[in-house]
Amino acid sequence: MQSEVVGFEFVKSQNSSFKFNENQRLEISKIQSAQAESQPRYEVADVLNILGSKLENLAINSWQLRSLFALKKCRTSALGGHIDACDECGNISISYNSCRNRHCPKCQGRNREDWIQTRETELLPVPYFHVVFTLPEVLNKTALHEPKMLYDTLFETAWETLQTFGKNKGLSMGMIAVLHTWGQNLSLHPHVHCIVPGGGVDENGVWKNIRSDGKFLFSVKALSKVFRAKFCEKLKVKNLEEYPKIRQSLWEKDWVVFAKKPFGSPKSVVEYLGRYTHKIAISNHRIRNIDAENVTFDYKDYRQKGLRKQMTLSHEEFIRRFTLHILPKRLVKIRHYGFLSSTWKRKKLKTLQQNLGVIPREKPIKKPFSPKCSCCKVGNLVTIATFDLRGPPRWFLERSQSLKLPKI
Numbered sequence: 001m002q003s004e005v006v007g008f009e010f011v012k013s014q015n016s017s018f019k020f021n022e023n024q025r026l027e028i029s030k031i032q033s034a035q036a037e038s039q040p041r042y043e044v045a046d047v048l049n050i051l052g053s054k055l056e057n058l059a060i061n062s063w064q065l066r067s068l069f070a071l072k073k074c075r076t077s078a079l080g081g082h083i084d085a086c087d088e089c090g091n092i093s094i095s096y097n098s099c100r101n102r103h104c105p106k107c108q109g110r111n112r113e114d115w116i117q118t119r120e121t122e123l124l125p126v127p128y129f130h131v132v133f134t135l136p137e138v139l140n141k142t143a144l145h146e147p148k149m150l151y152d153t154l155f156e157t158a159w160e161t162l163q164t165f166g167k168n169k170g171l172s173m174g175m176i177a178v179l180h181t182w183g184q185n186l187s188l189h190p191h192v193h194c195i196v197p198g199g200g201v202d203e204n205g206v207w208k209n210i211r212s213d214g215k216f217l218f219s220v221k222a223l224s225k226v227f228r229a230k231f232c233e234k235l236k237v238k239n240l241e242e243y244p245k246i247r248q249s250l251w252e253k254d255w256v257v258f259a260k261k262p263f264g265s266p267k268s269v270v271e272y273l274g275r276y277t278h279k280i281a282i283s284n285h286r287i288r289n290i291d292a293e294n295v296t297f298d299y300k301d302y303r304q305k306g307l308r309k310q311m312t313l314s315h316e317e318f319i320r321r322f323t324l325h326i327l328p329k330r331l332v333k334i335r336h337y338g339f340l341s342s343t344w345k346r347k348k349l350k351t352l353q354q355n356l357g358v359i360p361r362e363k364p365i366k367k368p369f370s371p372k373c374s375c376c377k378v379g380n381l382v383t384i385a386t387f388d389l390r391g392p393p394r395w396f397l398e399r400s401q402s403l404k405l406p407k408i
Contacts (some may be wrong), residue, residue, distance in 0.1 A: 013259070032291075040284035044105055044322065047315050048072040048293055056315065064326045067103050074099035074106055080388040084371075088379025094392060102333075103326050108278040109394055110369060115334075116274050117177075120267075121361040122284055122340070122349060126209065127262035128269045129216060133158040133227055134191040134256040138249045142242060143190055144180070149238065151190065157231045158192050159337045164226060165218045171200030174340035179333040182281040184299035185311055186321035192288070193276045195269060198262060201339055205348060207356055216259040224257040233347035277334055279326040323392040 034089050048055065048068055055068060081096040098107045135143075135154060142150050155177055166173035176195045183189035198217055199209040210217050235243045263269045282297060288310060289296040295318040300306045313321070327333060330349055336342060339352070348358040373379040387393055 006211055019090075028353050030043060038247070040287065041078070042287040042290045043280070043284045044251055044287070045072050045074065047318055050290070050292075051315050051319060054316070055319070058320060058323070060320075060323050063309070063329050064323045067101055068323065068328045070099040070101040071104050074101070074104050077391065078389055080386065081392075082363040082383045082387070083392060084381035084383040085384050086373035086376060086379040087382050089373060089376040091375045091379075093374065093381065102278075103280055105280055105282070105284045108280065112274055115277055116270050118363055119273060120270050121363055123266040123269065123358075124197060124207070124344060124353065125266060125356050125358055126207070128266065129196045129198055129262055130260040130272070131162070131194040131196055131216075131223075132191055132256075132258040133194065133260070134189070135231075136250065136253065136255060138246050140188045142240065144324070146240075147242075148331055151181075151331060153231065153234050153238070153328075154190060154192055155179070155335055157227060157234060158194060160230055161223060161227045162196060163338070164230075165223070166200050166210075169200070169208075171202060171208060171210070172199070172338055173200040173337035174344075175336070176340055177335050177337070178273075178276045179331075180276070180279065181325045181327070184302070186281055186324070187320070188324050197340075201352065205352065207352060215260070220257050220259050221254075223259075224255050227257055228255040281322055 027214045037168065048071060055065065059069075075096045075098055078094060079097040079099065081094060084095060085091070086091050086093075097105070100107050100367055102108075102111075133154065135150070139150065158177060159175055162173055162175055174197050178193045179190070180193060181188060198211070199207060201207055228250070232243075232247070263272060286298045287295065288298060288357045294312050296310055296316055297318075299309055301309050336345075338344065339348070353360045370380045370382075373381055385393055
């Protein structure tokens with residue numbers, strides 16, 4: 001259970017003279033039903049709770065185990081919580097604290113929104129393209145044993161590949177890259193999603209579009225060949241022990257580089273980015289059933305044009321696959337390059353925006369998180385008390401009947 005909501009019915013029970021009319025009861029019932037439908041019925045944490053101490057018997061490292069324990073405790077009494085009051089209707093609710101782990105299905109919303117708001121201030125009125133660089137399956141073993149090296153190399157090579165094509169045009173390019181390591185069925189499938197502006201700046205800092213016919217910046221086949229060559233060279237230089245054994249396999253097939261047509265507008269770029277930036281291997285909404293032995297979840301089979309299917313795995317296999325996508329400690333999964341890097345943006349972005357007819361916007365100041373009331377949907381929740389794993393403070397339990405009643 002994620003949180004314990006103590007709302008109108010709680011206040012009513014403390015004061016028998018307080019009554020709802022029939023319309024108010026009906027409205028509250030509708031709100032509660034809508035809330036129940038919007039919440040996922042099953043969670044990754046449910047599987048972790050079923051496995052219990054068996055987690056330590058799985059072939060996972062201490063960092064992965066630590067992350068799983070964080071997910072297990074998220075929004076439970078183990079992390080403490082807070083008591084909130086609505087500044088509009090007076091509803092009182094108790095919520096448990098989140099784990100804030102970047103792999104947690106319940107902790108990504110706020111970070112994603114903050115990130116998107118910042119990116120909105122950096123947009124240019126130019127075409128943007130979506131490019132995906134994918135590693136071949138033969139490198140999956142390396143991803144298991146040396147994930148940080150492999151993922152760093154993936155970022156470096158994707159950027160150097162685009163940079164090479166940009167330099168041939170005499171331009172310095174920019175790129176935002178987001179690492180994903182999973183396929184829809186939770187298999188290991190390392191790739192980076194890149195958002196690339198359709199041009200670059202010359203040596204004088206002047207913007208130039210590379211092409212304006214609606215097609216991709218460069219030949220996808222050419223990108224694939226350069227990407228493969230650069231990546232293999234890096235593996236050789238980094239003395240990857242397995243490289244001599246897999247060298248032939250790496251060169252036998254073409255590597256997958258995917259590119260989409262330009263976005264409709266710069267604003268749509270930001271909306272599109274929001275799908276990828278803080279996404280995790282599987283959301284709780286995709287889990288359809290958990291029984292004593294198995295987990296069933298939805299996935300899309302892209303080999304059959306995105307056909308929706310269901311897969312059933314044992315608890316152990318489900319968590320094993322989920323753990324494949326817990327990133328190494330301190331690995332940065334969202335990176336900015338070229339004229340979209342933090343150093344370049346600080347010095348030159350505003351000037352570039354002005355030259356392109358855009359009024360520069362200041363980076364938004366982070367506002368204190370103020371969630372909306374789940375009952376009236378209008379008021380903001382104000383924290384009136386916090387508590388640790390021992391539960392709500394005694395004064396709250398003893399004096400709850402003296403709290404302000406709802407404005408109805």
